[in-house]
Amino acid sequence: MITSVLVANRGEIACRVFRTCREWGIRTVAVHSDADDNALHTRVADTAVRLPGAAPSDTYLRGDLIVKAALATGADAVHPGYGFLSENPDFARAVLDAGLLWIGPPPEAIEAMASKTRAKELMGLAPLDEVTEADLPVLVKAAAGGGGRGMRVVRRLADLDAALEAARAEAHSAFGDGEVFVEPYIENGRHVEVQILADTHGTVWTLGTRDCSLQRRHQKVIEEAPAPGLTPELTDSLYEMAVRAARAVGYVGAGTVEFLVAGDKAHFLEMNTRLQVEHPVTEAVFGLDLVAEQLRVAEGHALPDDPPHARGHAIEARLYAEDPAQGWAPQTGTLHRLAVPDSVRLDTGFTDGDTIGVHYDPMLAKLVAYAPTRTAAIRKLAGALEHATIHGPRTNRDLLVRSLRHEEFTSAAMDTGFYARHLTALTTPVPDPHAPLAAALADTHGRSRFGGWRNVPSQPQVKRYAVADEEIEVRYRYTRAGLEADGVRVVHADAGRVVLEVDGVRRNFEVARYGDEIHVNATRLTALPRFPDPKAQHAPGSLLAPMPGTVVRVAEGLTVGAPVRAGQPLLWLEAMKMEHKIAAPVTGTLTALHAVPGQQVTLGSLLAVVQEP
Numbered sequence: 001m002i003t004s005v006l007v008a009n010r011g012e013i014a015c016r017v018f019r020t021c022r023e024w025g026i027r028t029v030a031v032h033s034d035a036d037d038n039a040l041h042t043r044v045a046d047t048a049v050r051l052p053g054a055a056p057s058d059t060y061l062r063g064d065l066i067v068k069a070a071l072a073t074g075a076d077a078v079h080p081g082y083g084f085l086s087e088n089p090d091f092a093r094a095v096l097d098a099g100l101l102w103i104g105p106p107p108e109a110i111e112a113m114a115s116k117t118r119a120k121e122l123m124g125l126a127p128l129d130e131v132t133e134a135d136l137p138v139l140v141k142a143a144a145g146g147g148g149r150g151m152r153v154v155r156r157l158a159d160l161d162a163a164l165e166a167a168r169a170e171a172h173s174a175f176g177d178g179e180v181f182v183e184p185y186i187e188n189g190r191h192v193e194v195q196i197l198a199d200t201h202g203t204v205w206t207l208g209t210r211d212c213s214l215q216r217r218h219q220k221v222i223e224e225a226p227a228p229g230l231t232p233e234l235t236d237s238l239y240e241m242a243v244r245a246a247r248a249v250g251y252v253g254a255g256t257v258e259f260l261v262a263g264d265k266a267h268f269l270e271m272n273t274r275l276q277v278e279h280p281v282t283e284a285v286f287g288l289d290l291v292a293e294q295l296r297v298a299e300g301h302a303l304p305d306d307p308p309h310a311r312g313h314a315i316e317a318r319l320y321a322e323d324p325a326q327g328w329a330p331q332t333g334t335l336h337r338l339a340v341p342d343s344v345r346l347d348t349g350f351t352d353g354d355t356i357g358v359h360y361d362p363m364l365a366k367l368v369a370y371a372p373t374r375t376a377a378i379r380k381l382a383g384a385l386e387h388a389t390i391h392g393p394r395t396n397r398d399l400l401v402r403s404l405r406h407e408e409f410t411s412a413a414m415d416t417g418f419y420a421r422h423l424t425a426l427t428t429p430v431p432d433p434h435a436p437l438a439a440a441l442a443d444t445h446g447r448s449r450f451g452g453w454r455n456v457p458s459q460p461q462v463k464r465y466a467v468a469d470e471e472i473e474v475r476y477r478y479t480r481a482g483l484e485a486d487g488v489r490v491v492h493a494d495a496g497r498v499v500l501e502v503d504g505v506r507r508n509f510e511v512a513r514y515g516d517e518i519h520v521n522a523t524r525l526t527a528l529p530r531f532p533d534p535k536a537q538h539a540p541g542s543l544l545a546p547m548p549g550t551v552v553r554v555a556e557g558l559t560v561g562a563p564v565r566a567g568q569p570l571l572w573l574e575a576m577k578m579e580h581k582i583a584a585p586v587t588g589t590l591t592a593l594h595a596v597p598g599q600q601v602t603l604g605s606l607l608a609v610v611q612e613p
Helices: 011-024 040-044 063-073 089-095 109-115 116-120 157-174 232-248 281-286 289-300 374-387 398-406 417-429 435-447
Strands: 002-008 027-032 046-049 077-079 138-142 152-154 178-186 190-198 203-217 219-225 253-262 265-272 313-320 333-335 335-340 343-348 355-356 363-371 389-391 460-467 470-479 483-484 487-491 497-502 504-513 517-520 523-529 540-543 549-554 569-575 578-583 588-593 606-611
Touching: 002 063, 011 027, 011 040, 011 289, 011 343, 011 363, 027 040, 027 063, 046 063, 046 523, 063 077, 063 089, 077 289, 089 109, 109 116, 109 265, 116 178, 116 232, 116 265, 138 157, 138 355, 152 157, 190 232, 190 289, 190 355, 203 232, 203 281, 203 417, 219 281, 219 398, 232 253, 232 265, 253 289, 253 335, 281 289, 281 343, 281 363, 313 374, 313 398, 363 374, 374 398, 389 504, 398 417, 435 460, 435 470, 435 487, 435 504, 435 517, 435 523, 483 487, 540 578, 549 606
Parallel strands: 002 027, 002 077, 027 046
Antiparallel strands: 138 152, 138 178, 190 203, 190 253, 203 219, 219 313, 253 265, 313 363, 333 355, 335 389, 343 363, 460 470, 460 523, 470 483, 487 497, 497 504, 504 517, 517 523, 540 606, 549 569, 569 578, 588 606
C-alpha cells in the first residue's frame, strides 16, 4: 500500500497529484530548484526537498538527486508528472532499483515508445532517411519528449540543416537528448488522441478521444473531449490502434496515443507514456480521477472489464503568460491576482503574489469547463475566461476567448493550421476605449482626498498610459458640477471601482494598481510619465530583448558593419526552455552588437542596432 508519494516534477502537475494524494490520505513530498524555493508545489506538499547544485533549468532532470530525496524522506513511490523525466526509462529503472514504487509504465514500455523513431518502427512506420523536394514540407521532431520542443516545420531544402541544428539544441536543453528525426508534415490535419489505461492483469481501457488541434508552435492551447465530428468507424479504428500500441509494449498505467487525422484517415504520431496535460477533460466526461487510477494500478489492483461510459462534453484552455501578438513571447513578473468563476475547474501551480520566472514553461493555469453539450461547454469556458481576474504579466486570455468563439471552432471545422490562418485577427488589440479614463479617475481618487478637483478650470488633468503597445493620453477636468469629459458622466469613482455612464449606458470598471501596472477589468495598462525622459528613448532600429533569457547563439559571421535585411535572424534567446529567434527590425547596416552567447539579458535590454540607409 502506498503511504508517501514524491512527485518528480513541479508546478501545476505536482499540485494536481498532491491533491489526489491528500484525498487518499497519502503523504506528499515535493522537490524543487533554487528558483522554485517558494513555489506553490513546495508549499502544499507535506515535505519539500531542495535539489542542490544543478542550474534551475536542469534541476528536474537530475534523477539521481530525486531518487536520493525520495529515500531520505521515506517516500515509497514516485510519480513523474509530465515533461522532464516522465518518459525517461533510465529514471524509471533507477526508481525501481532503489526499492521504490514507480507510478508509471514499465521502463521497457517507456523505452519502446519514448523514442518516436522506435515507436514508429513498432507501429510499422519509419521516418524519412533522406529528404528531397518531393517530400516537402517536412517536420523535424525531437525523438524524446514533446510539448512542441525540438520541433520545426521545413518548407525549403535550404532551411533543413538550420532546422535540424536548432531542433537538436532545443531538444537537448529540454530533455537531455538531442536526437531528432524527420517525417512528412501533413497540412491542416486534426490532432486527435486516445486516452488509455492499462493494469497489470492484461486489461486495457480506451477512455474516449480528445481533439487538440488548436496549437501554437506545436504546443496545445485548447483541448476537448470527446473529439467532435469523428465517424464511429474512424473512432473504432483509433481505439484499435491505441490498444494495439499498448499491448505491443506491455503497457501499464495511464498513457495517450496520438494521431493526425486527415479526412477519414488517421496517421500515428506517437505514444506518450505518461499522464497528459489535458487529462482533466477526460476525467470530466468519464467521471474519473486518472491520478487515483494510476495509484490503484501501481498498487496492483485490477481494472473492471469495462470502462465507465462518457457523458457530456469538456473543454480545457491553457492560460499562458505570453504575448501571442509578439511571436508568443513568454512574459515574466509578479502574478498579483488569479481568480476564476466557480463554474469551471482551475488547475494551477501559482497563487497570488507568485513570481513567473524565465526558467520554466509559461503556463499559468488550465481552465476546464464541463457541460451536457459542446456548445454549452464552449459558452461556459469563454465566459469564465472573460470574467476571470488575471493581474500580472500579459497572457493569452483574449486569444483564448476569441478562439473559443470563432466560427471555425464552434462549428468543429478547426485543424492544426487554425492559428496560422487566424492569428492576426485573433490578436488584433481591441482595448476598452474607456479603460484609460477609468484608470485615471481611480488613480486620482486613490491619491487625493479632494478627488482631483482644481481651482484652475482652464487646465485639464492629463494622464498617459500604454495600452496594447499604444500610448493614450487622457484629459479630463473636475468642476463643481462634476467630471467634464466628452460624452461621459461619472457616476462613482474610488480607488478600486469606477462607474461611468456612456451615451445613457452605465458601465462598471474594477480597477487594481500595482506600481505602474494597472488592470481595468480585462484591460492591462501601464502608467507613463506625462513628460517622457528623452534619455530613456532608444535610437531607431534598436533591437531590444522581448523577454528575459539567455543568448544561446549569434548568427554565423554576423559582425558590426554587415548589411542585414528586415526579418533576417540575428541571434537566438532561450527562455522557458524554448528558443526564440530575434530578427532584424529593418533593412540596413548592423551598427552595434551587444549580445554574446551565454549572456543573461533582461526584458528591454539592448541587443543590437540596425541603422536604415
